[in-house]
Amino acid sequence: MNKIWIIAKRELRSFFDSLMAYVIIILFLGFSGFFTWIFGSDIFLVGQASLQSFFGISFWTLFFFIPAITMGLLAEERKSGTLELLVTKPVSDWQIIAGKFLAAFLLICITLLLTLPYYLTVANIGKIDHGAVLMGYLGLLFMSASYISIGILASSITSNQIVAFLVALFIGIFFHLIFGLVSSTSGGWFAGLLGYLSLATHFESMARGVIDSKDILYFISIIFGGLLGTELVLSRRSVSN
Amino acid sequence: MEVSVENLTKSYGFQKAVDSISFKVNTGEIVGFLGPNGAGKTTTMKIITCFMAPNEGDVKVGGMSVQANPEEVKRHIGYLPETNPLYKEMPVIDYLKFVAEIQNVPKPRIRDRIFEMVNVCGLKGEKFKKIGELSKGYQQRVGLAQALIHDPAVLILDEPTSGLDPNQIVEIRELIKKIGREKTVILSSHILAEVEATCDRILIINKGKLVADSTATTLRKQAQDKEIVKVTIEDGDRNEIYSSLQGLETVELVDLLPHNTQAFEVQSKAAMNSRKAIFRLCVDKGWSLTEMTPVERKLEEVFRDLTVTN
Numbered sequence: 287m288n289k290i291w292i293i294a295k296r297e298l299r300s301f302f303d304s305l306m307a308y309v310i311i312i313l314f315l316g317f318s319g320f321f322t323w324i325f326g327s328d329i330f331l332v333g334q335a336s337l338q339s340f341f342g343i344s345f346w347t348l349f350f351f352i353p354a355i356t357m358g359l360l361a362e363e364r365k366s367g368t369l370e371l372l373v374t375k376p377v378s379d380w381q382i383i384a385g386k387f388l389a390a391f392l393l394i395c396i397t398l399l400l401t402l403p404y405y406l407t408v409a410n411i412g413k414i415d416h417g418a419v420l421m422g423y424l425g426l427l428f429m430s431a432s433y434i435s436i437g438i439l440a441s442s443i444t445s446n447q448i449v450a451f452l453v454a455l456f457i458g459i460f461f462h463l464i465f466g467l468v469s470s471t472s473g474g475w476f477a478g479l480l481g482y483l484s485l486a487t488h489f490e491s492m493a494r495g496v497i498d499s500k501d502i503l504y505f506i507s508i509i510f511g512g513l514l515g516t517e518l519v520l521s522r523r524s525v526s527n
Numbered sequence: 528m529e530v531s532v533e534n535l536t537k538s539y540g541f542q543k544a545v546d547s548i549s550f551k552v553n554t555g556e557i558v559g560f561l562g563p564n565g566a567g568k569t570t571t572m573k574i575i576t577c578f579m580a581p582n583e584g585d586v587k588v589g590g591m592s593v594q595a596n597p598e599e600v601k602r603h604i605g606y607l608p609e610t611n612p613l614y615k616e617m618p619v620i621d622y623l624k625f626v627a628e629i630q631n632v633p634k635p636r637i638r639d640r641i642f643e644m645v646n647v648c649g650l651k652g653e654k655f656k657k658i659g660e661l662s663k664g665y666q667q668r669v670g671l672a673q674a675l676i677h678d679p680a681v682l683i684l685d686e687p688t689s690g691l692d693p694n695q696i697v698e699i700r701e702l703i704k705k706i707g708r709e710k711t712v713i714l715s716s717h718i719l720a721e722v723e724a725t726c727d728r729i730l731i732i733n734k735g736k737l738v739a740d741s742t743a744t745t746l747r748k749q750a751q752d753k754e755i756v757k758v759t760i761e762d763g764d765r766n767e768i769y770s771s772l773q774g775l776e777t778v779e780l781v782d783l784l785p786h787n788t789q790a791f792e793v794q795s796k797a798a799m800n801s802r803k804a805i806f807r808l809c810v811d812k813g814w815s816l817t818e819m820t821p822v823e824r825k826l827e828e829v830f831r832d833l834t835v836t837n
Contacts, residue, residue: 289629292625292628368612368614370612371608371613371673373578374577374608375601375626376598376599376602376630376631377629378598
């Protein structure tokens, strides 16, 4: 655990040193703030004291920003050769991966924490469903964790950050959109299966304030699936590099 | 802590990078790993440091196998890879702290160790600079500092002096020698003079196979099994001198040297000495012997013999 934290700490620091963290935070707050308060189906148009519109827009902004955070995590280490140095230190591959995951997850946590004023504002101007807000945030966190895990997997297979970014988006878009779309236009068990695989379905049920162990299980399977896949890729390092 | 490599084999696809190599390095020994590019030096080092797994065979560091117990092995190894990868955006001191933490240096000792490494590796003036801003020589020192920070029992250095200026090369060599007194050091290089200057023993590897394992002096002796002297004899007919030299009992072969018509290279038979006989011959015939120099075979030639003909 200690080793994971050492790696996460360094990674988090390099996010802030490279300005990546600031760019992500500012862009995210800018986009989500604009569509939550000013434009489109914003809070005033909806006329309800809820953060539904914020969760809706975050659902998309995070989808695009997370691959940008994760793309360098392993690809850059592979490219510069520091991966060799890291894996020859007394840490396991799993600790390296978990540390990187934790760093990206903490960055998302910090970003989401900065939207707390949205909640406080809305809670002041109307009667808000605190439980639903909590569930919405939880949904965002689970979704982020899933995409971070997919992003790390994408980052582990290449030494090119752009490729890592695109691969993460490509895998992500299936969970984010395509499974849901195909499921709604087909029928039978196949539609059911795709419906279950669609991340949007699980996120929406959480964002509405409903918690179900099935949803949690779904997110946790994606997270561990991605991380274990990454471990598998790293363990095959003898072939490349 | 001793390192023993047992029948190590590693292939990339169909190509065998390392072909059943075995050797042993004892505590307090500095071993030089020599070989042409692509001979398998780096691959062997990558296996010893647990970066890669071998296809066959095993490496034991202090009796622990790199395959069964990598975590424990890695703790005792300091490794400087050939490309010296570093986190360029980190300041030197933060980087050393990170490595110290990850190498299990106890917290209260981290400060002292960093201070010591900064001193030993001559990084005092650069410790707050970002690694990417340092020159190649200083980056090499940072690489060495990170390899040494946890005071490892075994040091694996892949071409540690590449990219350094002559002064730095001497400094790093001295440093390695000093460290090597109580540690096990394996360093690779293709500079023979360097290996000769720093190492107690030389391993020469070619096309994945170990072709020599001995000290520099034995390697030299091996090559100088047959004495060769260069002689210049004047005041005589060239052909007569040639045939007389060839007629000496101890002489195996006489070579006429180009450019200088009176100079010859005389190779004696194994374990024989023909210098006295050459002198007597000149006295008897009334020739003037103006030069007689033993020809020393360079380590370079030994290296070439071992790695090219094989």
